[in-house]
Amino acid sequence: MFIQFSVGNYLSFKDTATFSMVGYAPIKEHESETASINVFYDSTEKLKLLKSSVFYGANGSGKSNMVSAIGFFRNFILTSSNEKQADDIINVIQFLLSSETDDKPSFFEMIFYINNIRYRFGFEADQEKIHAEWLFSLNQAISVKESKLYTREFQKISINRQSFKEGKGLESKTRPNALFLSTVAQLNGEIATKILKWFKTDFNIVSGLQNHTTSYTVAKFQKDIEFKKTVIEFFKSIQIGFDDIEIVEENNILGKSLSIVPDELSEEVDNVILALRSLQAKARKSENVDSDTKQISINTFHKKYNNIEEFVEYAIIDFGLESKGTRKLFSLLGPIIDTIRNGKILIVDELDSQLHTLLTMELIKFFHSKANKKAQLIFASHDTNLLRKDIFRRDQIWFTEKNKIGATELYSLVEYKINQATVRNDASFEKDYLLGKYGAIPFLGDINKFKNDFLDEQEEQ
Numbered sequence: 001m002f003i004q005f006s007v008g009n010y011l012s013f014k015d016t017a018t019f020s021m022v023g024y025a026p027i028k029e030h031e032s033e034t035a036s037i038n039v040f041y042d043s044t045e046k047l048k049l050l051k052s053s054v055f056y057g058a059n060g061s062g063k064s065n066m067v068s069a070i071g072f073f074r075n076f077i078l079t080s081s082n083e084k085q086a087d088d089i090i091n092v093i094q095f096l097l098s099s100e101t102d103d104k105p106s107f108f109e110m111i112f113y114i115n116n117i118r119y120r121f122g123f124e125a126d127q128e129k130i131h132a133e134w135l136f137s138l139n140q141a142i143s144v145k146e147s148k149l150y151t152r153e154f155q156k157i158s159i160n161r162q163s164f165k166e167g168k169g170l171e172s173k174t175r176p177n178a179l180f181l182s183t184v185a186q187l188n189g190e191i192a193t194k195i196l197k198w199f200k201t202d203f204n205i206v207s208g209l210q211n212h213t214t215s216y217t218v219a220k221f222q223k224d225i226e227f228k229k230t231v232i233e234f235f236k237s238i239q240i241g242f243d244d245i246e247i248v249e250e251n252n253i254l255g256k257s258l259s260i261v262p263d264e265l266s267e268e269v270d271n272v273i274l275a276l277r278s279l280q281a282k283a284r285k286s287e288n289v290d291s292d293t294k295q296i297s298i299n300t301f302h303k304k305y306n307n308i309e310e311f312v313e314y315a316i317i318d319f320g321l322e323s324k325g326t327r328k329l330f331s332l333l334g335p336i337i338d339t340i341r342n343g344k345i346l347i348v349d350e351l352d353s354q355l356h357t358l359l360t361m362e363l364i365k366f367f368h369s370k371a372n373k374k375a376q377l378i379f380a381s382h383d384t385n386l387l388r389k390d391i392f393r394r395d396q397i398w399f400t401e402k403n404k405i406g407a408t409e410l411y412s413l414v415e416y417k418i419n420q421a422t423v424r425n426d427a428s429f430e431k432d433y434l435l436g437k438y439g440a441i442p443f444l445g446d447i448n449k450f451k452n453d454f455l456d457e458q459e460e461q
Helices: 033-037 063-079 180-186 190-201 211-223 225-237 253-259 263-286 324-342 357-368 429-434 447-460
Strands: 002-008 017-020 039-042 047-050 052-057 106-114 117-125 130-138 147-153 156-159 203-207 244-250 295-305 311-318 345-349 376-380 397-402 408-412
Touching: 002 063, 017 408, 033 039, 052 063, 052 357, 063 106, 063 180, 063 190, 063 203, 063 345, 063 376, 063 397, 063 408, 106 190, 130 180, 180 190, 190 203, 203 324, 211 225, 211 244, 211 324, 225 244, 225 324, 324 345, 324 357, 357 376
Parallel strands: 052 376, 052 397, 203 345, 345 376
Antiparallel strands: 002 017, 002 106, 039 047, 106 117, 117 130, 130 147, 147 156, 244 295, 295 311, 397 408
8 A cells, every 4th residue: 555655856846745645643533524434544553544635736836747756666666677778867857947956866765565564665866877775664563663674875785684685696786777676576586576566566657548548448348347347337327328338359450441442442542551551561560569460449339219219229439439538537447446446556647637527526436435445546636626525634635836946845735724723624625725725826916917918919900
């Protein structure tokens, strides 16, 4: 499970910013039902972990940069040892608006649970090398103090030979631009492999409508009958317009296309088809794709009616003709259902984009359900309709705002103070946010002047 993440000197984050999924202790369960059902209770460490959190802020304030930071952290762990060569750069972008950060590395650290053991892993890196790296663990069943597994300063690696003996002798095999953790996992270290597997299988990040997200949902739809049933029932429940979905695999789309061309036109299109086949073959060759790679088509089944509005048959509609919101929802359902079923973590940039507010609310409520035992949702949003106390606790709501030098500041609503007083649980979150009481909104002070000047110019033309 996800506990905490910190990032500094990366993209718009100059100073270290910390985002936590730990429930704020002073919030009492008796305050509302939301306070009690939106958390997991960890009996081992006697703390509450949030089922979801949301980031709000103006455009360009750093919401997406937090998602990007977590995404970079995850991907670098998974790939640093097996993809990079000694002269490859590390894809970190330091904070560029201060001379103070020019020669400093970027900082990343995450605290998380795997099988009731808490790990704290982090590193500092610039584009050339790893400056520092560390891994600590805590098993509350046997200790109250975390144990060092290893620490690193550049190429000097100090290993706890009792608790991390799998790393012994691998220090020299770690490149300056690769993580020691990734190197040990590549060589089958037990703890390191467990951590990398967790990031690979239990940690999903979605940014916009990504092709891999749709592909993931399609694959689950084809292989998992229960998943297919769940997706179709969900779409039926929201009355989106169709009763069924089918996914068809075809080996030779171009051949099929040629077969349906009328005879009188076949000669004219023959050269076009041949040219397309040639381009397709070149693309497959360049991408090392097998020549019989299957093409996927998605169809939806809509009821068709006669002139007296009686159902007569189903019209089969290409999925590309469905709305962008419907297509996005289909793509998201794969990772959402998988996350909830298997107690994983899902991070989504702009979850609400192209989705109706009420639908977004229902997706969030999946995670807040009492049936959810381990799954966590973290997302960025502009939809202020979601800022409601019957949806979120105050510690689930986070804001990003840039200061005068363009650096992102991150803070939680539960810790925010107005006139030295914390925000009350019965406050109108949405209203107060739009009034600017919490900050993190666009500055529109000169917009009226711009509009008036623009309109005056139009009148003069």
